[in-house]
Amino acid sequence: MSEATAAGRNGDFIVFDKVDKRFGRNVVLDDLSFSVGSGERVTLIGPSGSGKTTILRLLMTLTKPDGGTIKVDRDYLYHEERDGRLVPASEGHIRKVRSRITMVFQHFNLFPNMRVLRNVTEAPIHVLGKSKDEAEARGRELLEMVGLGDKLNAYPSQLSGGQQQRVGIARALAVDPDVLLLDEVTSALDPELAAEVLDVLRDLARTTDMTMLLVTHAMKFARDVSHRVLMFNEGNIIEDGTPEKIFNEPENDRTRTFLRSVIDES
Known part of the structure; x- marks a missing residue:
């Protein structure tokens, strides 16, 4: 990986430094180091x-x-600096740093007993301490943005899967995050509903300067919205480049094999 690519577009905002993660004997991340620049949209692909x-x-x-x-953004997530050394972070420190990050999950995870608008305003009111009026005004604005301005009083069970996922996007944006994480947000949807959600995310990418990390098998979408694509295999990055480079001229055999399999499935 080149130094310029590792630094991201506008300086390091998210930095993984020699990160390991195991589940039992299964090594999921192996001495992983990479960074994402402020405002950069990075897609993670791989098996x-x-x-x-x-x-x-x-x-x-x-x-x-x-x-x-x-x-x-220069703050350790799981550590704090005390007397010139790193120590495990307090829960308060972790919550403070993590508050700048939000995620849209593969499954919608909406509160089934709450109407759409309340699903969107619950975190701003109870986590961020916003007034009900302020949270609802912002919630209406976001639901209008994702094409659901007429569904404020519906319950999740009255919505299609694509509509529920769009509520999930509005809910994530309602906490005014610096970092938006998207985890296979269309994998539970049929192609028509998935297209609705991806159109919303394309608009979001065009109109926001949020830092975004995306995990997706929707390769056309990844090509459209990403500044960089990282190809993962066995817990490490094996290729890092622009969408044009990764999708048109991949250098790694494993990347070529993976992309062929994904394109054949689509």
Whole structure:
């Protein structure tokens, strides 16, 4: 990986430094180092089990690394600096750093007993401390943006899968994140509904300067929205480049084999 590529577009914003993650004897991430620049959109591709989703879960603090460090905008995520040395971070420190990150999951995970607008406003009110009026005004704006301005009072069960995922996107944006993580957000949808969601995300990519990490098998979408693509295999990055480079002229045999299999399936 070149020094310029590793540094990202606008300086390091997310930095993984020699990160290890194991589940029992299974090594998921192996001494992994990479960085993402501020405002950069990076897509992680590779076979199942290669560590892509684990990276997102580490950033969301849904699982902890077994070694190495992770930084978000110069702040360590799982460590703090005290007296010139790194020590394990307090829960308060982890929550503070993690509050700048949000994630749209593969499965929608909406609160079934809450109407759409309340699903979007729950975190801004109870986590960020926004007033109900402020949160609802922003929630309406976001739901309008994702094409659901007429569904404010619907329950999730009254929506299609694509509509539920668009609510999930609005909910993620409602906490005003610096980093948006997208984990196979269309894999549970049929092609028509997936296209609705991807169109929303394309618009979002065009109109926001958020840092974004995406895990997807939708290669056309990855080509459209990414500044960089990282190819993973067995817990490591084996190729890193622009979408044009990775999709048109991959250098690694494993990348070529993977892309052929994904394109054949689509």
